[in-house]
Amino acid sequence: MIDILVHIVIALGLPPLLLGVIGKTKAAFAGRVGAPFLQPYYDLARLFRKGVVISETTSWIFRAGPAVTLAATLCAGLLIPLGRHTAPISFDGDLVLFAYLFALGRFFTTIAALDTGSSFEGMGAAREVSFACLAEPTLFFALITLTRLSGTLSLTPMLNHLDLSVWLGTGAALILMLAGLFVVLLAENSRIPFDDPNTHLELTMIHEVMVLDHSGPYFGCILYGAALKLFLLGALFVNVALPFTTGSSLADWLVFLAGMLALSVAVGVVESVMARLRLIRVPQLLVAALILTAFSLVLVVR
């Protein structure tokens, strides 16, 4: 019971901190002091207090988009275990629902972008859905590999099954899979090298350009939903990457939190040392990730 409460509190409260850590890491690389760790929280609080400006072109879809996307991401947050704990909701087949809830969110984010009639936002929406077509099979290949290793169809037992002995047995496959998952994590959350959240040119953006017209609390919802998505996919990654069970619930939570913070530092490092890829190279990297996870499946099945 307490674990479920902790799960909900962490899943709701922690996501913006990851953005803060990423920002701080990038600042450190650039030799700046950078914004405080809690800056994303201040941003959200400010956005939620602000008024909104809405385009005359839009319909109810524009207002529903952020709400549905956030709701779908929150539901997905109930399905994935955080660290060595049980997710609040766990059943056979929840892994498919987990992936499809993100697809639902993507559907509504992109139609809300098209609702404005802006050609730039249409461009961002087209890129988002196209790249997702490659990212989704990669995620499913990883899930197949995990199913094969654990013999279950549910995220909680599947991820909790991974311990040191599994890693020692099939380490190569798991490393390939982690590489694929990391690429998906970066692509799905529109980080460098797929997308630059801080660019000034709408023509080159993906996620940020889709939400150009959202403002105030609507934009706050989008920002928070994006942070939550990063957190959830990050949790999937950390669950695979950290196969430790300490035995004590509290220590398990701490290990998980440390893993998440380390992951955000890693994302920050990637963002600092890499440039954004040319758009034409993006599918190549995604296909490479797809093949890596397919390799891991072959290694496990053989």
Added chain:
Amino acid sequence: MAAGGQAINCFVLFCLAVACQGASGLPLLFARSSAAAQRFSVLLMLTGSCAGSAAALWSLTSPAPVTFALISGLPFGPGSLGIDALSAWFLIPVFLVTGASALFALGYWPADRHPETAARVTFFLGLLAASLSALLLVRHLVLFLVVWEIMALAAWFALSTEDEKPEVRDAGILYLVTAHLGVLVLFAMVSLIASLTGSYLFPAPGSLPAQGGLASAIFLCALIGFGLKAGVMPLHVWLPSAHANAPSHISAVLSGVVLKVGIYGMVRIFSCFATPPPWWGGTVLILGAISGVIGVAFAIGQHDLKRLLAYHSIENIGIIMIGLGCALLGQSLASPVLATLGLAGALLHVLNHATFKALLFLGAGAVIQAAGTREIEVLGGVGRRLPRTGLFFLTGALAICGLPPLNGFVSELMIYLAGFTSLKSSPGLMGALPVLAVPVLALIGGLAVACFVKVYGVVFLGEPRSPEHVGTGDPPASMLGAQALLALVCVLIGVAPICVARPLENALAAYRGGFVQQALVPMVPFTWITLLAVLLLMLAAGAALWLRRRTGRAAATSRTWGCGYLKPTPRMQYSASSFGSLLVAWFGVVLRPEVHRTDPAGSFPGPAAYRSHLPETALERLFLPLLEYLYEKSAPVRHLQHGKLNLYIVYTFLTLVVLFILTTR
């Protein structure tokens, strides 16, 4: 005795339904432009649908398979009709979709505005519905072929309603040719079955041995003959143009139901074999994967609203075939869980696709009526003028993408589960094949989301792209009612899938007695789906309400941010072609898009132009050149065909004599 009485009641209800549907075209034949006659014919169709659905639901909940010997004295033995849960399962979409389409036609094709064609389309819709219902009840192979042919012809007359247009005539002829090629293959299949069993009745489930050349020949004939009707790639060539050029409510019936009788035929014939060899399931699965991925890839490149939906039918037939392939492999590998989940997913997807695709075609019809075109590139902002149509279309779009909390998700989840399950215990290469279903379904899902974001975003959202096609307003109540009914079914199955679990189990049991070794309920998380669907809806509604309260009613409005450009026009909106261009380019090897461009050149460039078009590649690059080649090579033989009737009679006589000599030794 009670069961027998119930079966007779069911049978009477079915006969009533078929009679009502068949007779529904008659009133308009006598009073060609009378609105009252049209209302009466719709009433007949709806009565038929109500009676038929009641009977189908009844036979699904308390299944007692019965057969009736009907007519004796036919050349091929006594005709026979039967009801079992499998037929009843396929009858539900027949009655649902034909009823909704008839209701839709009241506003879409009113007799006073189309006095020449209303009688024709109503009559053949009734005949099509009646033959579809009868087809599913027939248990005699030759009678099956007769009804099949009536259905094919009724569909042809209905789809070529506007035959003054050349493209409609072309589509009709293409349909007619492929339909008859399919029937030829089915003739072969029927005679092969008869030579194996010695009778023209449908063999009992599991009664035929699946080994040997004859069984393989029957399998291949069924796959090709029924696959031509279902639109399995690469046998789909008739499908896009036929669906695009038929009146929208006929497209709904074609895509929702006519394709499904192809699936019914396969399921029925496959159920007759005891243990199919693994290569059957493998073939079906791979054909399904090809249809699914390439079908949706073609859809992304279309800019004709109805053609696009037609390619999505191919995609969904692919998903159904993937489920069916899993089921066959499950039988071969003696894995009841795989077989049950695969077949349950396939059967549920038959019903789901019938509802959401009919809903989408009806929505497309409403858009076409209001805006006067089906060309996506000139539409835009239709959703603000047709808000309720927009909402129903969005429901259908979410459902076809397989997104929760709608019905497409439930059936796709079952097929996903089948794929994942096979992984837990997979002996050999064939055992690993169902796993292929998982990434393929994920790819199809991603592409379908891309395609429907494009359709919904470009057609219903934004600004109108041309002043002539702005759209007037929501259609009359009959058209909205038909869409609302189908949308309601989508939501109901999506949120409370438990209500289809029991009928589905009975249909599985009818496929093969004792096939369902475990109940569906513990295998598929029905309760969790409901719980999470409700949670999702509550969270979304809560978030939307909170945002509404937070921002207040008086939100400031402004123009869309033009990224510094001061005078953006609606024509600068992202178009459907640009939206799909990335994906079309990735699939360019298969799709072969045609691009015509005039680039701006020189210091003072003249007007530039860019046009892209996705042809029906399989037809234009494969079948037409092949037929052309055959036509040239067969020139000497064609002298036999000269149009002299007397000599044709001689040919017939000679053939009979030769056959007589060959068969009597």
